[in-house]
Amino acid sequence: MDMSWFEDVLTLLEERNMTRAADRRNITQPAFSRRIRSFEEWLGVEVLDRKANRIEISPALSTNEEEIRSLIAHLNELRTKISQHDPAESVVGIAAPHASIYSTFPDMALRARSTFKGIRFRVRAANLSDCVSLFLRGDTDILLCYEASSVGSMQFGSGVRRELWGHxxxxxxxxxxxxxxxxxxxxxxxxxxxxxxxxxxxxxxxxxxxxxxxxxxxxxxxxxxxxxxxxxxxxxxxxxxxxxxxxxxxxxxxxxxxxxxxxxxxxxxxxLDVAIYAHRHIEIAEQLVDFWTSRPKSSQ
Missing domain, CATH: 3.40.190.10 (Periplasmic binding protein-like II)
Structure with missing residues (x-):
């Protein structure tokens, strides 16, 4: 499938005329007609009613014009995100109990933004068990929490990294x-x-x-x-x-x-230890953990 077919179809819907649509797409009318035919073959349904002396657009195509427009916009946005990907511009999800957010996270966020200028955070506050669930489901990239030796640290698989922010x-x-x-x-x-x-x-x-x-x-x-x-x-x-x-x-x-x-x-x-858990497959999470654990913290 050629994704440009959707742009051809959208142009046709806007112009309601094969010749004008072909002109806008900077190709000849026969070439444009062949591309529409290729789209129909991929779709398995004819979207044009080719009658003598005129061509009519199928109502099934017309009623889905907004969905086609949204799809093209989404694909263009996705292409831009992939081609211009920068981990420093990412939105990082963090799950943390309220106490950790109040006492620890503000300093961590300020330090991170001094280096990762465009980074943004989405913080999910909950009790520890719910925070762990959010993290394991992949709803967040990082888990921030307190840990005491009497209870012990949490045991995750090899795909999760544990480091200490401080004490x-x-x-x-x-x-x-x-x-x-x-x-x-x-x-x-x-x-x-x-x-x-x-x-x-x-x-x-x-x-x-x-x-x-x-x-x-x-x-x-x-x-x-x-x-x-x-x-x-x-x-x-x-x-x-x-x-x-x-x-x-x-x-x-x-x-x-x-x-x-x-x-x-x-x-x-x-x-108490202030522990940071991060998914190893998430690049920005790894970069943040490296940054947070390599810089000196204020004593507590």
Whole structure:
């Protein structure tokens, strides 16, 4: 099949005349007629009613004029994309839990755009299990997530690459009026209200395995709210609703300003890796991982 046949047919539909259509296509009328005949042979249906002294266009062709026009436009766009492909102009899909998007992704995106000028990102935020599903289905090119040694890293096949962006850690913090309950040793009473994680969430599983006070309902005597949404938990903690655990990178500014008080001296902290998973067959994903993991990151 010759794709130029569709342009011939569209010209014929616009001109409604074989001679004028042939002139627009810069070929003779007999040559144009042969190309239309070749299109009919490929299609298996005649699109012209060749009557004595006149030629009429089949209604089946006329009613599909817009589809033919759209097909030609799509093919031209595809040809341009292939011939002028530049990975740096790509749209990269990233699946990441809310905490990773809030605390890590902005810095990663800024660094990437300093080198990959035209790159754009499509971020899909969800809980970790849904993020993994999005990534494995191929709906995203990259998976960004936190990982703790107590739970271990995820195991994918050889077609997936794992690298580290950096390190972080979960710490217990308190804000609002509850700051005044903090003792000199950065301890608080065990009946202090808490914002806890569900046990089936990733942070909930990590804190449960480490038996962290105030981390989940299992280790809190006064859980006032349970949520896997770290950004929402942060706002509640800042408001003084309860003590809770958050990634340090998410709260270090508030700790420096005094809006939040870290309780890690009394209740410990949990080390986290910031992991990047990428599909090896996606060129721009590989390039981004190379770039992100070869440059120095700010300490966390």
């Amino acid at each position: 972080d850690y979960l710490i217990p913090v308190v804000g609002g009026v509850l700051r005044y309950a903090v003792r000199d040793n950065h301890d608080v009473p065990l009946d202090t209200p808490a914002i806890v994680y569900p046990e089936n969430s990733y942070f909930g599983e990590v804190l449960n395995k480490s038996q962290c006070q105030f981390g989940t309902a299992n280790f809190s005597s006064n859980p006032v709210c349970q949520t896997a949404f770290s950004s929402g938990a942060k706002e509640m903690i800042l408001g003084g609703l309860g003590v809770g655990w958050l990634p340090f990178s998410m709260v270090h500014r508030e700790i420096e300003s005094g809006e939040l008080i870290a309780l890690s001296n009394g209740f410990g902290r949990v080390a």
